[in-house]
Every structure is written in structure tokens, then in C-alpha cells.
Amino acid sequence: HSPTVGMAALAAAILVGLRRRYGKILVAVAVTTLCSWALGFDGEVMGDIPRGLPSIQLPRIDFDIVPQLLTGAMVLTLIGLMEAMSIAKTIATKSKQHIDVNQELIGQGMANLVGSLFQSYAVSGSFSRSAINYDTGAATGFSSVVCSLVVMATLLFLTPLLYHLPQATLAVIIILAVLSFIRVKPLLVAWRVSRVDGATAVVTFVVTLAFAPQLHIGIFSGVLLSIGQYLFRTMRPHVAYLARHPDGPLVDANAHGLALDQRIAIIRFDGRLYFGASSFFEDKVLEVVSRLPDLRYIIIDAGGINRIDATGEQTLRRVVEDLRAIDVEVYFTRAKQQFVEVLERSGAIDYIGRDHFFDWNQHALEHLWDQMEPAYRARCPLNVATPQAESGSWMI
Structure with a gap:
């Protein structure tokens, strides 16, 4: 036209x-x-636009229809809050202002309470x-x-x-x-940082455009993709098998080309030990057992475990029990307070043994070396790393 x-x-x-x-x-x-x-x-x-303002009227309360409205009200509330937060964060990024999320949500709630006196629609950001x-x-x-x-x-x-x-x-x-x-640069940065993050951003953008003006569909798709990505990442956290670096510290053996000790293994688990990651943790522990047939001791470096739930606690018990059955003792180092508190409440710390917990990896190693023949300590990769001329890797 x-x-x-x-x-x-x-x-x-x-x-x-x-x-x-x-x-x-x-x-x-x-x-x-x-x-x-x-x-x-x-x-x-x-x-023609109707003139005047809506009259003030107390909403009619009918408890008989509450069950019918409850589910829809909860979904509508969730959509409204997510949409408002998305808009607020977008503008805050551009204006370089700080967003107080709690204050924003209080404002949304107050607006809806006042709006109910004027028969308004549910209030959210636009x-x-x-x-x-x-x-x-x-x-x-x-x-x-x-x-x-x-x-x-x-x-x-x-x-x-x-x-x-x-x-x-x-x-x-x-x-x-x-x-x-519309800012393309953050999408490019997200793609360079993580392909998954970049793909999530692109999919959310495309879905939002495809279903406009129903922004909640795009927001929901982005939230679901982010939750899925988060769960996948936390279900398979980074696990490192530690060995002594020539410079002195214990580092990831695979990343630095270092050999594992044949009798003592130190495993660092960098993630939450919860129901989603428990089986992965157990698999990694059993993997090192299968790789090292002469293994006698496993040290779990728990410095990266910020949280443990009931499933994680049961997994720890089962791992300790299974390894004791094949004469492999499990020790824990650098355990955080919240980790130890859970084991205290469940009684797992007594089942494992309080003498199996140390503040530092070196303390645990000193304790284990004292139980082994003196000559082993001198050639242990967890004590001194030795380069292999053929490959340049460090091994016994």
C-alpha cells in the first residue's frame, strides 16, 4: 500500500x-x-480510542475458581517476571546501570496488586x-x-x-x-567462548523472531536450552588425575604429559557431587582403578566439590566400600566445610574414617609414604617427576 x-x-x-x-x-x-x-x-x-479511566473496583474473590486459575496464574507470573528481567538486563547493559532483581520483582508485584483494582491485565515489562x-x-x-x-x-x-x-x-x-x-558482538563473543553458548543465543534469537510478538516462547526456549546446557555441564565436570610437575605443584597429568603413580592416585573432581554427577564420579574412580592394576591408595582432592547431596553421599559410601573390598583405601583432602558437614550429619565421615581426611594433598602423601617401603618415595611420580627422553613426557 x-x-x-x-x-x-x-x-x-x-x-x-x-x-x-x-x-x-x-x-x-x-x-x-x-x-x-x-x-x-x-x-x-x-x-476511535475510548476516553476516560477505568473505575476503581475491588476484585471479586471466588475461592471455587482458584484451582482453575492457579496453574495459569503461576505460568503467567513466571513468563512476566522472565520477560521483565530480560528487558531490564538488556537496557542495564546498554546504560551501564546496576539491576536490583529483588527490587524489580517487588515493583512487578506491587503494580499487579494495584492493577487488580482497575481490572487491568497482568502487568509486566514491555x-x-x-x-x-x-x-x-x-x-x-x-x-x-x-x-x-x-x-x-x-x-x-x-x-x-x-x-x-x-x-x-x-x-x-x-x-x-x-x-x-540489537547487538551482534555479544553473540560473536559467546560463540568464541563456547559453541554451545553461542548456539543457545542464536536459537533463542531466531525463535523469538519467529514467534513475535509472543516473546515468552523465545524466552522459554532460551531458558530451557540454558538449563539443559547447565545440567549437561554439571553432570560431566572436569576430572583431573594429578601428578608432580617438575616445578613442584601437583597438576593435571594428562594436560602436562605426566605419568601416573602406579600405587597412589590423586583424583581432583571439579564440580558438585549431586545426583546428576554421582555416576560420572564413580565411573572416573573405577577408570583409574582399571588403568592402574597395582593401585593401593586413592586420594580424592575434594577442593572443587562445593556441594554434595544425598545421592552423592551414597555414592561416596559405595565407592569406599567397593574399593576396600579389593584392598584399595580412599582418602580425602582439601574438603570444604559444607562438604564435611554433610558427611558429619549422615555419619559417612565415621564410616570412611576420620583419619582418612587431610587438609592438603602433601599431608596425605606423607602419611601414605610412611606406610610404604622407603625406596618407593624417592622414585614416586607424586614426589619427583622424571622426563622420558623419547616422548618428553614425565613418568616413573
């Missing part, structure tokens, strides 16, 4: 031409509305409105108060003036405001 395209082009020209002036949107609305009225514009316009608000120079929350007062005045006295306002003008205003928030 040529007149519509022309009106949109006029609005865009005004907005771009006055891009550094805060009143550019008002100018674009006024000019295109006058042109629409004067030229008899036959495209889509705002038309990306297009927020983008326009920021684009016109708004810097604080007081801008929303001023905007609300202007909307109230418009509904009471000025609705006839908006009859001829072309909808194409509103579309251009929203498009240009939102375009300023």
Missing part, C-alpha cells in the same frame, strides 16, 4: 533526521498525524515501550511516572487528536527504537 509506505518513510526520515533530539518521536507523531488528516490518508489509523523510553532520553524510573501521567491526561482529554495517527508511524517508532538494542 503506497500511502502506508510513504507515511512510514516520512516518519523514519523525521526520526533519523532528529536522532539526537529527545522530542523526535513527538514531532514524528504530530507531523504524520497532520498529514494523515490533511491528505485524507486511507491506510490504517488509530481510529520491550518496545522500554526501548522507546530509553531512546527518548529516560534515565531513571521517574520517567515511567511522567509517562503514566501523560497517558492519563491523553485518555481523559486528547484521544480525539489521535484518531488520524497512522499505525505505520507507530510501527516505525518501535522498529527504530528496538534496532538500537
